[in-house]
Amino acid sequence: MYANPPLVELVDIWKNFGAVQALRGVSLNVRPGETHALVGDNGAGKTVLMKILAGVYQPDSGTIAVDGSVRHFSSPRESRQHGIEMIYQDFALAENLDVRSNIFLGREVRRKTIGKLLRILDRPYMDKEACRVLASLDVELDPRLKVSHLSGGQRQVVAIGRALAFNARLVIMDEPTANLAVGKVKKLFELTRRLHDLGIAVIVVSHRIDETLCVADRLTVLRQGQVIGRFRSGQLSEARISHLISSGLSDLGG
Numbered sequence: 001m002y003a004n005p006p007l008v009e010l011v012d013i014w015k016n017f018g019a020v021q022a023l024r025g026v027s028l029n030v031r032p033g034e035t036h037a038l039v040g041d042n043g044a045g046k047t048v049l050m051k052i053l054a055g056v057y058q059p060d061s062g063t064i065a066v067d068g069s070v071r072h073f074s075s076p077r078e079s080r081q082h083g084i085e086m087i088y089q090d091f092a093l094a095e096n097l098d099v100r101s102n103i104f105l106g107r108e109v110r111r112k113t114i115g116k117l118l119r120i121l122d123r124p125y126m127d128k129e130a131c132r133v134l135a136s137l138d139v140e141l142d143p144r145l146k147v148s149h150l151s152g153g154q155r156q157v158v159a160i161g162r163a164l165a166f167n168a169r170l171v172i173m174d175e176p177t178a179n180l181a182v183g184k185v186k187k188l189f190e191l192t193r194r195l196h197d198l199g200i201a202v203i204v205v206s207h208r209i210d211e212t213l214c215v216a217d218r219l220t221v222l223r224q225g226q227v228i229g230r231f232r233s234g235q236l237s238e239a240r241i242s243h244l245i246s247s248g249l250s251d252l253g254g
């Protein structure tokens with residue numbers, strides 16, 4: 001059906017934690033630039049699956065392919081090298097640092113000073129890049145503000161900016177609306193559309209289907225570690241997908 005391989009493809013992923021079977025043969029693919037919703041009840045295995053894609057956990061079995069080539073991610077760093085960035089529920093930002101420092105946290109850009117071997121932080125470059133990234137997201141945020149002074153929505157912008165500064169091709173957002181006020185959810189989904197326009201694929205993890213249905217091109221439903229439905233946007237009503245998530249009945253023709 002498609003000429004090109006998916007951006008990422010997870011095939012038959014299994015993961016146990018002791019006696020807990022978190023994932024039981026999950027397959028999922030994401031196309032370049034696609035917004036994909038991963039939905040399911042608490043404990044369905046959504047976060048574990050995404051952490052496997054982000055290199056935080058390794059699967060017991062199954063494969064991950066990027067651009068059609070099988071890859072093994074033994075750390076988040078390796079996953080990032082393939083353009084995969086995960087934004088965690090708590091955003092993992094450093095409170096005491098400003099926006100620009102957070103955008104480059106752990107990956108600071110340094111330059112050689114003239115006549116010396118010492119490599120100092122390249123602040124002008126990082127300032128310029130921070131502004132470019134924030135502008136590409138169409139948000140106004142002073143890069144010199146301390147993160148401890150920011151709202152939940154602004155923190156999310158910083159976390160997304162972090163991903164963009166490193167040329168992410170796929171941004172994973174785990175429960176991005178969990179800590180947001182209602183009005184801010186709309187803003188977040190505008191950001192998601194912006195990423196879509198920039199050609200960046202997004203996986204939105206959520207147990208709120210009402211929210212994800214309006215932004216996602218496709219939707220995968222997990223229940224107790226297994227995929228129980230895959231849908232294109234508009235294929236099913238919110239009520240029917242909700243029913244599927246809570247009942248686990250595969251009677252919906254998906």
Ligand SMILES: Nc1ncnc2c1ncn2[C@@H]1O[C@H](COP(=O)(O)OP(=O)(O)OP(=O)(O)O)[C@@H](O)[C@H]1O
Pocket residue numbers: 017020021022040041042043044045046047048049207
């Ligand atoms: N590090 C871990 N050690 C042991 N069990 C774990 C670990 N991480 C996840 N689990 C278990 O794996 C299962 C899937 O968890 P996961 O966090 O992926 O669920 P989820 O779908 O993200 O749920 P939620 O919507 O509540 O975030 C759960 O039973 C959970 O308790």
Ligand SMILES: [Mg+2]
Pocket residue numbers: 046047048174
């Ligand atoms: Mg989770």
